[in-house]
Amino acid sequence: MQLSAIYEQKLSEAKQEGFRHGFQKGIQTERRQVIENILQVRFGASDVELSVIIDTLLLLTPQEYIPLLLQLSREELLERFR
Structure with a gap:
């Protein structure tokens, strides 16, 4: 019976x-x-340069990355997150 309880718990x-x-x-x-959609709306079709920074942006909270995506230019984003 003990073995069964341990099994169930695990x-x-x-x-x-x-x-x-x-x-x-x-x-x-x-x-x-969300990040891909914002980049596409702001800058058109996603390209290799922009897709490279997505993983870095994902390290931030939405409260951090959304304003950056909406305010910074394409060049500023690439410079900041490369």
Whole structure:
């Protein structure tokens, strides 16, 4: 009986961890889409130079990266995040 309780606990923990990982992955994907959409609206079709800075922008919070994306020029963004 003890083994079953431990098994159930470990299974529950694994499921919760999987859920948290999936949830975080979903948030990251959504943030990437927001950044890509803002870049596309502001500067037209995304190019290689702009796509390179996306991973760096994702390290910031939305409160940090959204104003930058809306205020800085293409050249300023590339200079700041290369």
